Amino acid sequence: MSKHAALIVGGDIAPKASILAGECGLALSSCKSYPSEDELIEAANTIGAQALILRMGTVSRGAIERIPTLKVIAKHGVGYDTIDIAAATDHGVIVLIAGGANALSVAEQALALLLSVARSTAWLDGRLRAGAWDKSTYTGVEISGRSIGLIGLGVIGRTFLNLLAPFNMTVRIYDPYLADDQVPTGAERVETIEGLLATSDVVSLHCPLTDHNRNLIDATALAAMKPDAILINTARGGLIDQDALFVALRDGVIRGAGLDTFAKEPISADSPLWTLPNIVGSPHVGANTLEARDRVGMSCVDQIMAYLDHGEIDVRNHVNRIVKAAA
Numbered sequence: 001m002s003k004h005a006a007l008i009v010g011g012d013i014a015p016k017a018s019i020l021a022g023e024c025g026l027a028l029s030s031c032k033s034y035p036s037e038d039e040l041i042e043a044a045n046t047i048g049a050q051a052l053i054l055r056m057g058t059v060s061r062g063a064i065e066r067i068p069t070l071k072v073i074a075k076h077g078v079g080y081d082t083i084d085i086a087a088a089t090d091h092g093v094i095v096l097i098a099g100g101a102n103a104l105s106v107a108e109q110a111l112a113l114l115l116s117v118a119r120s121t122a123w124l125d126g127r128l129r130a131g132a133w134d135k136s137t138y139t140g141v142e143i144s145g146r147s148i149g150l151i152g153l154g155v156i157g158r159t160f161l162n163l164l165a166p167f168n169m170t171v172r173i174y175d176p177y178l179a180d181d182q183v184p185t186g187a188e189r190v191e192t193i194e195g196l197l198a199t200s201d202v203v204s205l206h207c208p209l210t211d212h213n214r215n216l217i218d219a220t221a222l223a224a225m226k227p228d229a230i231l232i233n234t235a236r237g238g239l240i241d242q243d244a245l246f247v248a249l250r251d252g253v254i255r256g257a258g259l260d261t262f263a264k265e266p267i268s269a270d271s272p273l274w275t276l277p278n279i280v281g282s283p284h285v286g287a288n289t290l291e292a293r294d295r296v297g298m299s300c301v302d303q304i305m306a307y308l309d310h311g312e313i314d315v316r317n318h319v320n321r322i323v324k325a326a327a
Helices: 015-024 037-047 061-065 085-088 103-118 121-129 155-167 193-199 219-224 241-250 290-310 319-326
Strands: 004-009 026-031 051-055 070-075 094-097 147-151 171-172 201-207 228-233 256-259 279-281
Touching: 004 037, 004 290, 015 026, 015 037, 015 061, 026 037, 026 121, 026 290, 037 279, 061 085, 061 219, 070 085, 070 290, 085 094, 094 290, 094 319, 103 121, 103 147, 103 201, 103 228, 103 256, 103 279, 121 155, 147 193, 155 201, 171 193, 171 319, 193 219
Parallel strands: 004 026, 004 051, 051 070, 070 094, 147 171, 147 201, 201 228, 228 256, 256 279
Antiparallel strands: none
């Protein structure tokens, strides 16, 4: 018999995680992706949800205030910018992430985007399907031996660097929260974002989105980058001013961009970005591998049950605490 109820916001979790939930006494229900506030509240209150597993959607202050049984929100992943953390903290609702569970998959997606931009894979595929044969006119670039700058160095960023090791790239890192003894061997710590942008052939974003860094990569930042630079974002779309990025890509301010996340999701089919040949996009699927879905789903279930049954919290994944410490 189930002891607790959880609502999955945006589809289902992996079969292994669903089985684990059943074994632990956690009854699962689901609602559609990106529900309105009222739709989320109705779905949660219908089952008396003590937990939300957030895959695709937003948990607002209004929702938190109007789901009286809610005790814990588990993000199916690591990005928590779609949850009102202040409201959750005000109402004693614990917010958790699945730290590290999807790191390898997201890092692999970052590498795939980087290589695809450097070699124009998506554009060439479209040209080939349209009957063109660009063998005599197309020229890409190698990434081996070039320089890469990472903004933020969490688990995903470190995993990405491990994947890049065979490419012998010069590595620069900007992360004001990184202790000196946490800087990877051979990497250079850069004290300013401007310094990193000006010296990097590739810039890759690996930081959370906050009120302080929204539109971090704006027109000024893009202008500071090398003209042959590539921008990669598998973090949060709100880190980039998309209007400024469109202009920069259109006018050749930078070489290209690979994006897995966007300021507003889902991004519209008529976005001007899709008129450009030097951008490669994917629909926020960096973590969407069979292996990562198993790990993330099981992490969510394990953490929910640990808290509901025993009051236990993994401090590494406790977002309320992380946000308070960073304030």
